[in-house]
Amino acid sequence: MNAGMTNRKRFYKAVDISKAADGFSVLLDQRAVRSPGGAALLLPTRPLADAVAAEWDGQGDEISPVSMPQFSLAVTVVDRVTPQRSAILDELAAYGGNDLLCYHDSDDAGLAARQQDGWMPWISWAQTTLGADLQIATGIMPVSQTDAACRALADAAATHDDWELGMLHRAVTLGGSMVLGLAFLRNRMDAAALFEAAFLDELWQAEKWGSDWKPRTGAPPFAPNWMRRNGFCSIYGPCARNDRAITYRQAGTIWQRTIWRRDGAACGRPAG
Secondary structure (H helix, E strand, O other): OEOOOOOEEOOOOOEEEEEEOOEEEEEEOOEEOEOOOOOEOOEOOHHHHHHHHHHHHOOOOEEOHHHOHHHHHHHHHHHHHOOOHHHHHHHHHHHHOOOHHHEEOOOOHHHHHHHHHHHHHHHHHHHHHHOOOOOOEEOOOOOOOOHHHHHHHHHHHHOOOHHHHHHHHHHHHHHOOHHHHHHHHOOOOOHHHHHHHHOHHHHHHHHHHOOOOOHHHOOOOOOOHHHHOOOHHHHOOHHHOOOOOOEOOOOOOEOOOHHHOOOOOOOOOOOO
16 A cells, blocks of 8 residues: 555554564555555564554544654655665765864854864764764864765764664754764764754854743754654664664674663763
8 A cells, every 4th residue: 555645535444563574564454554655664673663553543534744754754764765875875975074063163152162062072972983083163164074084974874774874864964963863873862962962053042142932832943853753763773673683783883772772771972
């Protein structure tokens, strides 16, 4: 059953999940959901399948795609990331060569101090953990990163499978930082910390000059989707797959999201 991403009348009654050899399928009246591109939608973990099924089950008389963020990102992975993996990696590499964290303010001492405190720990993390020694610029002049630094970030992105790559692409393109995207994906920061770091400049300006946004009403108007909805990243991860290892490389960084953590640890500040 091809599930296009446009508003339409609800055409099904029952929502179920079916276990297959390669993953999990969401069934609408016992017919497997397919992507808008017509591909089979096999989800890699049961928690992700549960979340997508819940979105379909929660629809009213009319299906509203904007209320289905998990399904939206899942079909993006199937229809766009997997067929264009090399192009996605090239796009991410470009972000790595022009990372948000490398550009600090030269006029506002308060903002510069905030950037130093909020960004430099992640620059250090990129160097010690990813092997990317990034150069910092102040003012409006661009900075050229070394080939070695760009290659280190690109290699880090390439270790992730298509599902993780889809999450990374979403985080990086919304936030403008390859470093922050990788830190988020590898469970070094949660969605709130990612938002605060990626939108540090905007938050500083709102704090300094005022904003119509009030904290009690939720995220600011410029907050991206990962702050407005439950994150896809929180229901997908290697440790959710009980049949395979929880490391990205045999001797690589372990990434575990909180809801399946076997050690009970939480997200934190940069660490090696």
